[in-house]
Amino acid sequence: MGPSKPKSNYFVSDLSLSNSNSHTVEREMAPSSLVRYSRWISRFKFPYSQNNLFPSPPPFSSTTTAGLHNADSVTPGGPPPIRVSLTDSAGRGVFATRKIGAGELIHTAKPLVAHPTLSAVHRVCNFCLGKLRNANAKSEAHRGSFCGEECERHSKVFYDVEMEADWSGYDNYCRGRGLKYPLLVKRLACMVISGAISSDLLDILQPSSLYPHMILEFEEGYSLLRTALAKANITDERMLFLTQEWYNGVLARIRINAFRIELAGGYEDLRSAAAACVEAEAAIGNAVYMLPSFYNHDCDPNTHIIWINNANARLKALRDVEPDEELRICYIDTSMDHGARQSVLSQGFGFICNCVRCSAGD
DSSP: OOOOOOOOSOEEOOSOTTOTTTTTTTSOOOOOSSOOOOBOOOSOOOOOOTTSOSOOOOSSOTTSSOOHHHHEEOBTTBSOSEEEEEOSSSSEEEEESSOBOTTOEEEEEOOSEEEEOTTTTTTBBTTTOOBOSSOOTTSOTTOOBOSSHHHHHHGGGTHHHHTTSOOHHHHHHHHHHTOOHHHHHHHHHHHHHTTSSOTTTTTTSOOOEEOHHHHHHHHHHHHHHHHHHHHTTOOTTTTTTOOHHHHHHHHHHHHHHEEEEOBOTTOOSHHHHHHHHHHSOSOOEEEEOSGGGGOEEOSSOSEEEEESSSSOEEEEESSOBOTTOEEEEOSSOTTSOHHHHHHHHHHHHSOOOOOHHHHTTO
16 A cells, blocks of 8 residues: 655645535545444655654543543553554554454553534434434423533533634525535534643544645634634634634544544344444534544454444454454445456545455455
8 A cells, every 4th residue: 555644733635626626525435234333534655763663642531532642542441452553655554462362352541532424413423423312302402411410511622612613604605505514623622621631633544635725724713713703702812723724633533543433233243333333323523532533544444433322432353463463444335346456445545455455356
């Protein structure tokens, strides 16, 4: 696969404005009838010092959406049997530190940031994205609900700031264009304003390439976001970080590092979970994680990611994994044929896949 790209704020492509594939990642792809564990993450991992692979944890309670040290949980037997190291050609990757058996839970991960889709905002918890028992579709359009007191308490990292503003214009902008990821940017901005996180929380993640017309679209979103906060009397001092460059850089990272969340209920094996996802309603939200973002792609993966009852991710082995073997997930629908997979990966993620399956033309 292609070499890793260097770290930068974001990449601007000089491709034509008429490029019809430029929104491949921003817009959701059609749902699969088999495996719908698609995820948006860059294949071009940038080199990073092995002594500084991870950022410092965000400055808020470890029981909330925290950084790597407390958001990516140990397994019952101790720390996860994995390490993050540099690969030969793909930047960072996740490797097994011991033999991992098929079906074994490798680790869990809490999101750094999560947000329900606008269509699901009154059906799922505004914090953990778990399904609500008593959904209220008639509640205020901008006000979400919570599944319990714990989630409501943890939501203070963003909720108080969010409730000060009128988001109708911003939501209409997202709804009219079918955009999901600006909602995550809004939530991150509110978390920074509340003092819960640093504005550079996502800087360690690889950004996507941005086409010129995307930049123009981002300008509209940025203007609506800043206007909504200013009208809520959020002072300029509290919004010093909120520049067009920050907005573009964060959205560039979210676009290819965010996971589409579909709950599988009580099923944890791949086939049952896939069948449950097929029968489920549309995705209930999107989330960004730290450690899961370091997993590289393979069209015949040895690991898969699943969500059972909320946005807490579970990564499990699909087959036996040997010590020092790299753990890989599939970013797209594994049932697609070779040509379709290559097209989606090239246009949406910027690389040509040379995995064993693709090399064999399967």
